[in-house]
Amino acid sequence: MRTRAGSRFETEQHDDEVVRPYMEQLMNGQDYSQAETHDGQSNELRITDTEEQQNDESDTSEKKKVRGPTLLKEIWKLPPGKTIAVQFNSRNQAIKKDGRKLASFLGFVARTPELTPLHIHDWRSFDKDEKKKLVEFVRKKFSIPTRGEEFVIKSIGKKWKDYKCDLKSVYLTKFKTKDVLLKNKPNRIPRDQWTGLVSYWVSEKAKRRSQTNRNNRAKQKMPHTGGSKSIATLMDEKAENGVEPTRAQVFILTHRPRKDGRPLDEESSKTIDMINEKLSNSEGSNEQPPCSVAWEGDVYSQVLGNEKTGYVRGLGLGPTPSVLWCSRSFGNNVEEDSSNEIVKRLEQEVTKLKDINGKQNEELSLVKQNQEKLLSELAWVRKAMSRNAPNELSIHQNINEISDDQVPDANSGHERGQQSPHMLFKGQSVAENIPSSHGHTT
Structure with missing residues (x-):
């Protein structure tokens, strides 16, 4: 007897294989309304839900009639550059009909190993920059506001984990040993990712974690019967005069x-x-x-x-x-910004202030270096003057207290009644006694 998870997984696999050529084109920067399958034939997504149901009706009566795969034809056939604008509620959740289309598209992203590798053990281990790239990839088909980015990332992560769970349910149940699992790799999963995924499944760490999850799942005694419609969309549909039902009423x-x-x-x-x-x-x-x-x-x-x-x-x-x-x-x-956006903006402001502070510290350090250099040169001048005219210049005079009005007047040769330093050297100027910093005398 085929399990519910196995049946759903097989349906999703068929869905993925039909849509995969379009995903590959989008990953390669192309965006066409038609795609070539792996056998070189053109795929125009002519299968419809009605046709799938008719095929089911013509089959044996024992086979359960299903809705058929969701191919999102209207999304893949969008003209290049055109996107679907998705509405988000006040809690930054995608809602309405376009929100459901977005959810299906995110499922394709989560089941594409080239975008979301399967050998990574935990979604939290994904690099943040790689997650941002996933959001930008989704924006090729959907218009996502900034406040909706976190929802997109969380949704891909959940669907990615569900996909791995379906893989494990189907393959680990059918193939019991690691060697047999490795030999029966799904066609669409790269060899290195499948090897890493299987190695994790058979590890002791994964077995302990799986047992813990089973125990926690067993404690959930109230499964919901709301179907595939998201709670956010349900609350939006049940809103009266703009007021949504409380979560108690939603329960x-x-x-x-x-x-x-x-x-x-x-x-x-x-x-x-x-x-x-x-x-x-x-x-x-x-x-x-x-x-x-x-x-x-x-x-x-x-x-x-x-x-x-x-x-x-x-x-x-x-x-x-x-x-x-x-x-x-x-x-x-x-349209109010989420708290995450506020935090991001504050972090950006703090970064800017740190940059400004760092530049100011560099400038202050340069000023101090110039000041120290100047004081050193003045001290050397003072020492030279003291050596050549010890009687005329007081040794204990503080060089830092010299002001602009104490500089000798070059025309008069006097400073407030004092004799010019040029006269103190008995006919020799200071410049002639002080070596030039450029290696020559004036």
């Missing part, structure tokens, strides 16, 4: 009896009853910030517990406590 919307008649799990039923009871009693409603969907001490957290570090449950991919808790009015303006 109820995404935990309902399934369409095939299966009842809701017992844990979800109990949780919904508790949420409805608190909502009917209006507990905590007085503390709700305007237009907020989640806040500290809301009904959701009262029933399901407080948030963990760096993650907010019930709102989908993207939102973090630092974004939600630190801004009470973020929902009023979807």
Whole structure:
């Protein structure tokens, strides 16, 4: 019997193979509405969802009818330079129909080994510059605002991990040993990446991590029944007069009896009853910030517990406590900069100030060096004058207190009634007694 994960993986593989020529063209800087397959034939994406369903109906009745692969024909056939503008909500999440197209495209990116290598063990190990390149690659087909970049990176990372999970579920179940796994490499995955991925799968570190993940997964007793639609898009569709439902209300919307008649799990039923009871009693409603969907001490957290570090449950991919808790009015303006952008701008300002400070320090150091050089030369002049006219020049005079009005007048040869230094050397000028710094005398 074919597993659900295996079936989904096979569907995605077919999807990827059809679209792969277009991805390769885009990676090579090309952007055409047609692409050549690996056998040299032209691929015009003529397969449609309806045709796929008809093929399923003509097949045996035992085979489950599926929707068919999402090929995103309208995206690949976009004229060069034209992009799809994606809307983002106040929590910097992609929404609406174009948001779903973006999600499918990000899935292609995550399953393209040339863009997102598979032998890297953790998404957090990806270089930041490489992640930025992925965003720029996505911008070849989609118009992404700056505040939406973090969502794109997070979404690719999640889909990349899901893809690796599907690979492991299918191949490690079918091929039990490392040698057999290495011999049965998928065609679209480079040899070095497949070797690194398989080596990690069979390592003790990966086995411990996998067991921990299985244990944590077993603790999740309330699977949602919201389907493939993102929570962000669902909240946008359910908004009334611009006010979205709270995450407690979203929990109820995404935990309902399934369409095939299966009842809701017992844990979800109990949780919904508790949420409805608190909502009917209006507990905590007085503390709700305007237009907020989640806040500290809301009904959701009262029933399901407080948030963990760096993650907010019930709102989908993207939102973090630092974004939600630190801004009470973020929902009023979807174009408002995210906290990450503010931090980036502050870091840039700090960098500029450091550069300015560094230049000022260099200039100050140069001034000090010139000052020391000047004082050294003046001290040498003073020493020479003292050696040649000890009776006429006081040794204890401080050279730093000499001011401009004490400089001898070259025309009169006097300075406030004192005799000119040119007369002190009995007919010899100072210049004749002091060696020139240029190696000759004046």
